[in-house]
Amino acid sequence: MTNPKDAPRATPPEPEAREHSLYGEELSPGAQVGGYIVESTRYRGSVSTLYRAREARTGELAALKVMRPQFAAARGALRRFQQEAETLRRLRHPHIVDVLEHGTLADGRPFIAMEWLEGRDLAAELAARGPFSARETLELLEQVGSALRAAHGAGIVHRDLKAQNVVVLPRASGPLVKLVDFGVAKLLAPEEAGSMVTSTGMVLGTPLSMAPEQIRGETPDARTDLYGLGVMLYQLVTGRPPFQGTTLVELEEQHLHAPVPRASERAPVPAALDAVVGRCLEKRREDRYPDVDAALEELRRAVRETGSGRSRQVRALGLYVEALIEGQIDDITLDVVDALLEGARTKADALGLTVMVEGSSFLLGVAALPEDAGAEREARRRVLELALALAEEPSQRIQLARVFLAPTLHVDTATLRPDASGRPGLGGGRLLRLSAWTTGHPGRGVVVTETALAGLEDTFQVAPLPGKESLRHVTRRAA
Structure with missing residues (x-):
């Protein structure tokens, strides 16, 4: 037997090798950047990489944005990165991400340490839960508008306002939003025009939300951000951007020349909201609102009209319950099915669900969500x-008849409109398209879609359904 003391010892890597392993093109966990220690890589962009990090002294989380090595020598990219740090340092605001520190690594790569935002961007939120109601949209855009007001007041235009650059943080009192990514922001002060990062003729921004003047390479101003605000408004209430194309050229042509689509043709919103979108998306910036306050005031009026109109879009929950039968069908089996569904109806009614669709072996209960x-x-x-x-449902009779209930839960948009008596009731909408969410049940237990489960994952036992990315199988947690 070999004495452990005689076993060969691993040779520790040379300091240079250790440094290279930590500070290569992509930083490794343990690398120190300024006062922060890298924990993991979160996002790899074309110009920079975003890391999750912690403050070395306090352990507080931070988002660390570090330029990739191949761009550190490019003067234009370097200036844009440094300007983002300076821009955010100037903009201390509750709805704009905070900069904690900025500087450069030993190899010259610049970095920005920002507050860590535990949430997801508006585009991801929209994809997960579907379109927002007009009132929810106003609540979000009031906060975005507040951030823009502060930026414009400091002489800065964002120039890349889009759903992906607005992070939503869940709060008990309602969602809090933060505007991020000022990487292509531009100073508006005339005396700084000579040192602007991008010169006239250079296009920067995102094609889906790019204003016509950006496409033409003209100098942007605050009204450029109003165009992005209009794109976001349309996207939030309809679930899709106003202009879409198969190529960049086709998309740019629509921004430059196509008429603005009406949101009311895709969502139950009034013409007043169409008018707000339309004015924000005017081709000539001179025809847009003069500032963000004017746009938000018109949006508030439109939302008030939405609330008093004959119909409006709301988020609603659907409980689809199907009675499944194993084995031969006889009179006893059918009696059990009827009894089970009648019991389900009574219990759903007690929770405020209205049974809208009912068949011989299933029912659908719906309710507008607060x-x-x-x-x-x-x-x-x-x-x-x-x-x-x-x-x-425990019952000896059910077991003998080999009948059981297979519930599925989903949250989506529905239309709230007055019924014949004038009382509000839920009508059509995506929630009523049952084939889109009721066909993945494995036959036992409860199936819940991602939108219905959001925020409840820790309360129940959750497992994915093979081949069904958006569905989850839910059971109770073991006692």
């Missing part, structure tokens, strides 16, 4: 508890 985030989450939790109880 606008308050906490109340909305609680409403979904209660219905999910009901679904679990239905799926676990």
Whole structure:
């Protein structure tokens, strides 16, 4: 047997090798950047990489943005990166991401340390839950507008205002948003025009939300951001951007020449909201609102009209319950199916769900969700508890008949409109397209879509369904 003391010892790497392993093209966990220690890579961009890091002394989380080595020698890219740090340092605002530190690594790569935002961007939020109501959209854009007001007041135009650059942070009192990525922001002060990062004739921005003057290579101003605000407004209430093309040229042509589509043709919003989108998206910036305050005031009026109109779009929850039969169907089996569905109807009604669609072996109960985030989450939790109880219904008669209930939960948009008596009731909308979300049930237990489960993952036992990316199989946590 070999004595452990005699075993060969691993030779520690040379200091230069250790440094290279930590500070290569991509920083490794443990690398120190300024006062921050890298934990992991979160996003690889074309010019920079975003890392999750912690402050060395306090352990506070931070987002670390470091330029990639091949761009550190490019004067234009370097100036844009440094300007972003300086821009954010000047813009201390509750709805703009905070800069904590900025500087350069030993090899000359610049970095920016920013507050860590534990949320997801508006584009991801939109993809997960579908279009927002007009009132929800106003709540979000009031905060975006507040950030733009501060930026424009400091002589800065963002120039890349889009859903991906607005991060949504969940709060009990309602969502908090933060405007991020001032990487192509431009100073508006005339005395600084000679040192602007991008000269007239250079196009910077994102094609889906780029203003006509950006496409033409003209100098932007605050009204350029109003164009981006209009794109975002249309996208939030309809679920899609106003202009889409298969090529960059086609997309640019639409921004330059195509008429603005009407949001009311894709969502139950009034003409007043169409008018706000239309004026924000005017081809000539002179025809847009003079500032963000004027645009938001018109949007507030449009939302008030939405609330008093005959119909409006709301987020609603759907509970689809199907009775499944194993084995031969006889009179006893059908009696059990009827009893089970009648019990499900009674329990759904007690939770405020209205049965809108019903067949011989299924029913659909729906309810508009509260606008308050906490109340909305609680409403979904209660219905999910009901679904679990239905799926676990204990009865000797049920077991003999080999019948069980297979519930599915989903959240999507529905139309709230007055019924014949004038009382509000839920009508059509995407939630009523049952084939889009009720066909993935494996036959046992409860199936919940991502939008219905959001924020409840830690409350229940959750497992993915093979081949169904947006569906989850939910059971109770073991006691």
